[in-house]
Amino acid sequence: MRCAEKVPCPCCNHMEYKIIGSRERKLRDESGEFRRFIVRRLRCKQCEKIHHELPDLMVPYKRYGADIIEEAVLSNAHLTVAVDESTLHRWRFWFFDLVDYWLFILQSLLVQLQEHETTAVDLSSRQLPAHERIGQWFGVASG
Ligand SMILES: [Zn+2]
Secondary structure, three states: OOOOOOOOOOOOOOOOEEEEEEEEEEEEEOOOOEEEEEEEEEEOOOOOOOOOOOOOOOOOOEEEHHHHHHHHHOOOOOOOOOHHHHHHHHHHHHHHHHHHHHHHHHHHHHHOOOOOHHHHHHOOOOOOOHHHHHHHHHHOOOO
C-alpha cells in the first residue's frame, strides 16, 4: 500500500522521507475476517523519526477498520459488526478521552494550511456532541 499524496512529517513538517522498509498490518472487517496490508516504514530526512504510512481506513493501534470504530462511537449507532461490550466501552472511552486533543490538532493543521477561517468555529465549546464538533469542520457525512 502506498500513499499518492505528499504528507508532511507530523513531528517537524519536513516533506521528504527515506523508505526504510515495510510492515504487515491486519485489519478486521465487518464480516470478522482479517485483511492483510503491507504499509511502508518511512524515516523523516530531517528529524529522523520513523513513521508508518497508514491509509485512512486504519486507526493507529486498532485492529478494526476506521469505519467500524466510527460507527461504534456514534451515540445512536446500530452496529453491523459483532464486537463485545468491553471493546465497545474501550473504543468509546478512548474516543471521548482524546477527541478534544484531535480537534485542536485539526485546528492547528488548518491554520498551517490556511484553508479555513479558524475563527469561524469555537473549538472550546464542549456543549455539542463530539461528532458534531468534528462535523463543524469537516461535514457530517460518515468517514
Ligand atoms: Zn520530521
